[in-house]
Amino acid sequence: MSAKTGSETGTSTGSGDTNTTGFGGEALRRKRLLGKVFLGACFAATMVGIVALIALLIDVTVEAWGWVTWEFLTYPPSRFAENYNPANYGSLDTGPGGIYPALIGSIYLIVLTAVFTLFLGVGSAIYLEEYASESRLTQFIEANIANLAGVPSIVYGLLGLAMFVRALQTGSSLLAGALTLTLLILPIVIVSSQEALRAVPDSMRRASYGAGATKWQTIRNVVLPEAIPGIMTGIILSLSRAIGETAPILMIGAATSMFAPPRLTQPTDAFSAMPMQIFDWAAQPQGDFQHVAAAGIVVLLTILLLMNATAIVIRNKFERRG
Amino acid sequence: MSSEQFDLTRENNDVGGLTDRFARYVFLGCALVSVVTTAAIIVVLINGAIDFFAQVSLVEYLTGTDWSPLASDPTFGVLPLVWGTLLITVGSAVVALPVGTLTAIYLSEYASPRVRRIVKPVLEILAGIPTIVYGFFALSFITPLIQVVFPQTGTFNAAAGAIVVGIMIIPMVSSLSEDAMSSVPDSLRNAGYGLGATKFEVSTQVVLPASLSGILAAYILAISRAIGETMAVTLAAGMLPQITGNPLEPIQTMTAYMVQVGTGDVAVGAVGYQSLFAVGLTLFVMTLSMNLFSMWIRSRYREEYQ
Numbered sequence: 023m024s025a026k027t028g029s030e031t032g033t034s035t036g037s038g039d040t041n042t043t044g045f046g047g048e049a050l051r052r053k054r055l056l057g058k059v060f061l062g063a064c065f066a067a068t069m070v071g072i073v074a075l076i077a078l079l080i081d082v083t084v085e086a087w088g089w090v091t092w093e094f095l096t097y098p099p100s101r102f103a104e105n106y107n108p109a110n111y112g113s114l115d116t117g118p119g120g121i122y123p124a125l126i127g128s129i130y131l132i133v134l135t136a137v138f139t140l141f142l143g144v145g146s147a148i149y150l151e152e153y154a155s156e157s158r159l160t161q162f163i164e165a166n167i168a169n170l171a172g173v174p175s176i177v178y179g180l181l182g183l184a185m186f187v188r189a190l191q192t193g194s195s196l197l198a199g200a201l202t203l204t205l206l207i208l209p210i211v212i213v214s215s216q217e218a219l220r221a222v223p224d225s226m227r228r229a230s231y232g233a234g235a236t237k238w239q240t241i242r243n244v245v246l247p248e249a250i251p252g253i254m255t256g257i258i259l260s261l262s263r264a265i266g267e268t269a270p271i272l273m274i275g276a277a278t279s280m281f282a283p284p285r286l287t288q289p290t291d292a293f294s295a296m297p298m299q300i301f302d303w304a305a306q307p308q309g310d311f312q313h314v315a316a317a318g319i320v321v322l323l324t325i326l327l328l329m330n331a332t333a334i335v336i337r338n339k340f341e342r343r344g
Numbered sequence: 345m346s347s348e349q350f351d352l353t354r355e356n357n358d359v360g361g362l363t364d365r366f367a368r369y370v371f372l373g374c375a376l377v378s379v380v381t382t383a384a385i386i387v388v389l390i391n392g393a394i395d396f397f398a399q400v401s402l403v404e405y406l407t408g409t410d411w412s413p414l415a416s417d418p419t420f421g422v423l424p425l426v427w428g429t430l431l432i433t434v435g436s437a438v439v440a441l442p443v444g445t446l447t448a449i450y451l452s453e454y455a456s457p458r459v460r461r462i463v464k465p466v467l468e469i470l471a472g473i474p475t476i477v478y479g480f481f482a483l484s485f486i487t488p489l490i491q492v493v494f495p496q497t498g499t500f501n502a503a504a505g506a507i508v509v510g511i512m513i514i515p516m517v518s519s520l521s522e523d524a525m526s527s528v529p530d531s532l533r534n535a536g537y538g539l540g541a542t543k544f545e546v547s548t549q550v551v552l553p554a555s556l557s558g559i560l561a562a563y564i565l566a567i568s569r570a571i572g573e574t575m576a577v578t579l580a581a582g583m584l585p586q587i588t589g590n591p592l593e594p595i596q597t598m599t600a601y602m603v604q605v606g607t608g609d610v611a612v613g614a615v616g617y618q619s620l621f622a623v624g625l626t627l628f629v630m631t632l633s634m635n636l637f638s639m640w641i642r643s644r645y646r647e648e649y650q
Binding site: 053150173266272298300304315 | 376382391473478481499514572599635636
């Protein structure tokens with residue numbers, strides 16, 4: 023029936039102006055309906071992502087409600103779920119359970135990773151943007167970086183295990199973790215630093231050369247100061263990805279639970295990090311550990327939020343006007 | 345040589361102090377770290393896999409349907425692990441590809457700039473949440489939801505893993521597809537409207553085909569990401585390597601097996617430990633070929649618009 027209507031409209035429009043008022047009446051209505059249904063589907067699909075995010079945040083908040091306390095932040099973990107429950111704090115003989123060593127471990131891990139990526143990432147970007155000509159080598163390096171970005175994070179864990187932990191004898195240490203995470207986020211840092219360097223107008227470089235500066239003087243005194251805010255934004259965003267990574271540090275043998283935090287002056291210390299600790303809690307069968315894991319997630323997400331906010335503030339503060 | 349132009353600046357001659365002469369090589373060294381990383385990944389994986397295949401035949405590994413590395417008489421048939429990974433990947437693609445594509449169409453064709461300004465950062469947040477958090481979300485929210493509909497479902501099941509990985513890769517599909525759709529020039533859309541097409545027809549019959557290569561590349565990258573996804577599937581889908589068509593059963597993916605070894609269930613130095621590198625190599629080959637395929641599609645079928 024509907025197909026027939028369609029063909030009839032086709033002939034009536036084809037034959038000319040005899041039927042202008044009835045032009046496509048039925049077919050047009052169907053088309054409009056179809057368009058509305060499609061728009062509805064598109065809108066509903068968009069809502070799926072948003073609703074999922076809201077459900078996730080509400081789920082974590084509800085599970086963690088009342089479990090994130092000052093004691094949770096400042097005490098080492100415990101084997102017993104009761105020790106984490108704020109209601110039991112008064113009647114414990116061992117002290118409350120918390121996330122402290124993993125929190126400190128994560129912060130130190132990120133500090134070390136930041137130092138390594140700052141040098142390697144910015145150095146690579148400077149070479150690719152300022153020194154390299156459009157040679158085969160450059161193309162190869164850039165294609166290679168694009169491919170590295172698609173390697174699963176757990177494979178970087180295997181690399182760290184074989185190269186740092188075993189071959190270079192670092193053990194399952196803070197140093198091995200930081201080096202592994204550095205290699206993991208290096209492709210993202212290089213690409214974002216390249217963009218920051220590219221945004222420096224060429225006229226500034228020309229002015230510097232015109233004043234007799236050498237290449238290195240130009241990079242150090244003109245290009246880098248101008249690009250630093252963009253580079254920092256990219257590095258902080260990459261680090262906020264690194265701090266949530268579990269698989270690589272799990273493969274190099276980071277501890278699921280540590281009772282003392284590592285020391286930054288001793289990078290060969292064994293360590294735990296927040297994602298490892300959360301994994302350990304979430305995998306525990308007893309129901310109450312779900313609340314503890316959720317409390318850990320709240321701490322992790324809060325730190326992520328702070329890092330992202332810092333990146334946005336830097337970007338807005340130094341954004342070139344005009 | 346009769347050159348008309350003299351470069352009197354010091355841009356291209358490295359005069360000056362030592363730093364000036366060495367800076368170039370220091371930075372080149374940094375850039376080569378990423379090349380060395382790739383080489384090291386390949387060497388490490390192949391080296392470990394050679395040790396493994398000295399003890400387990402390649403045929404048994406590739407065709408065996410029983411993966412029990414912890415048994416007294418261990419067998420290493422990788423197919424159950426590959427099956428688990430495929431189940432998660434297909435399931436997550438069923439969730440993420442339609443949802444991601446429709447989201448991209450909405451953002452690129454229908455949404456007002458104001459809506460776009462709100463929705464895009466929200467999707468970016470979704471992309472920035474650590475995978476371990478998604479694993480927790482699957483255990484504490486999605487599995488109970490599945491259990492309401494199918495009460496016999498256990499704590500660990502493939503469906504929850506697939507759904508949560510699907511949610512995780514939605515932002516990837518939608519943002520890459522939207523980039524492809526936004527790069528279709530307005531003149532094509534206007535030509536469609538000029539022929540009397542409706543917005544729906546322009547979106548599905550002009551914009552969609554014109555940006556197909558970018559969308560396909562996005563799909564493949566997202567699927568590759570789902571194959572390599574680790575923590576969420578480990579927590580949600582369980583540790584039971586088996587070939588099953590029932591998504592409500594627990595399974596084990598390749599990545600989840602690696603986590604199992606990594607958390608110390610298998611003795612270091614044993615063949616079980618070496619299997620880590622064989623499975624890692626399998627995973628690496630799968631994701632790398634998908635990524636290269638995605639790059640090839642994008643460059644081969646790219647439409648250039650002025």
